[in-house]
Amino acid sequence: MGTATMRAVRLHAFGGPEELIYEEVARPEPGPGEVLVRVQAAGVNPPDWYARRGFENVPAELRPNWTPPFILGSDISGVVTALGPGVTEWKLGDEAFGLVDFPGRASGYAEYVVSPATHLARKPAVLGHTDAAAVPMAGLTAYQYLFTHLSDRIGDTVMVNGAAGGVGHFAVQLARVAGAKKVIAVASGRHEEFLQDLGADRFVDYTRTPVEEVVREVDLLIDTVGGPHAHRLLPTVRPGGRIAPVFLGDYRPERAAELGITVETMWQVRSSGSDLAELATLIDAGRVRAAIDSVFPLRDAAAAHTRAEEGHLQGKIVLNAEG
Incomplete structure (x- = not known):
């Protein structure tokens, strides 16, 4: 055979x-x-x-x-x-x-x-x-960041940069599940209705308005974009706030420390059937899609x-x- x-x-x-x-x-x-x-x-x-x-x-x-x-x-x-x-x-x-x-x-x-x-x-x-x-990968990245890595350090206001992509659109939804009172979504203009439908309280079109000019006092920034200009978002985060990078970025750690901002170690998602089962429960309940x-x-x-x-x-x- x-x-x-x-x-x-x-x-x-x-x-x-x-x-x-x-x-x-x-x-x-x-x-x-x-x-x-x-x-x-x-x-x-x-x-x-x-x-x-x-x-x-x-x-x-x-x-x-x-x-x-x-x-x-x-x-x-x-x-x-x-x-x-x-x-x-x-x-x-x-x-x-x-x-x-x-x-x-x-x-x-x-x-x-x-x-x-x-x-x-x-x-x-x-x-x-x-x-x-x-x-799996996008959902677990957001889930593990919010519920395992950050746990009770989320705060009231969460901003998701790159909110329309894989990790971003799950982070918008799961931030609410994790207890955020206000979720700000950052993406290009064509995604506004999509992200509001997912539960974003405020939408910022970065192609029309520099985010750092219009957003302040964020407790947690989940940044799915990163890159060499990631530090431009430092003014959006309050003293005592946190930045959770999903991709490598230059957050100017010395300047962030001066501002009292913690830049978390980039979280590496891990295979986990048990975490995925929790996420499946949220999906079946209609809380995440x-x-x-x-x-x-x-x-x-x-x-x-x-x-x-x-x-x-x-x-x-x-x-x-x-x-």
Whole structure:
């Protein structure tokens, strides 16, 4: 009997989206503590295109040493089709979603993926697989920042910079769940109605008005943008307030300290089936929802990456892997 195969998208060389090749590869088998999932949909995340480019945007000392060919992708939603030894919490046919092996390297851009059983949670009943695949990395980043890393240090007023993107739109919603009395969303003008519908109390269009000129006394700034000009937002945060960076940025730590502002260590999201189950409960209760920017067939992962590079996303990009 020959080796079982599947279709997957592999990166054969670092570079542009054209390096993502849809092809036939060997199907993985679950080991102890693992399950095999028939992937119905896979989320596309920034670490995917960082990896595709060879992590050129990551400082050399932090850069993973990955060698092509390999399969990208860590966000998946699908159906459990096989159990490894010792797995008792899952059964065949269960619908599951998860952030698989992160930080680390999973292989979600495929028809099948092996995952540690503890990295998965039951798919929210109110979501189909496409919507569920949009949740894990972005949703867990916001959830773990607010409920694990910061916990009771959120304050009354939370501002989310880059509020319309993957992490940003979850942060807007979860800040309210975490107890914020006022949520300020910063994005370009076309996202205003979208973010107000998610519960933002105030919207600032950064393309028309410099945020640092019109916002003051923020208790917590969740900055999903970062970059060399991140320090321009220091005037928006009150003395005693905090900045929670999702991406690397220059916050001028000496100046921040002078202003009495704490710049938190950048939080690294981690796979957690238990955290994802809590997030699923909030989704099923209607308190959090996932927004989809666009959906592409798995075979068109290159086109999905091209869309990601255009920027100004409203929610998440998802690959449909249903055959």
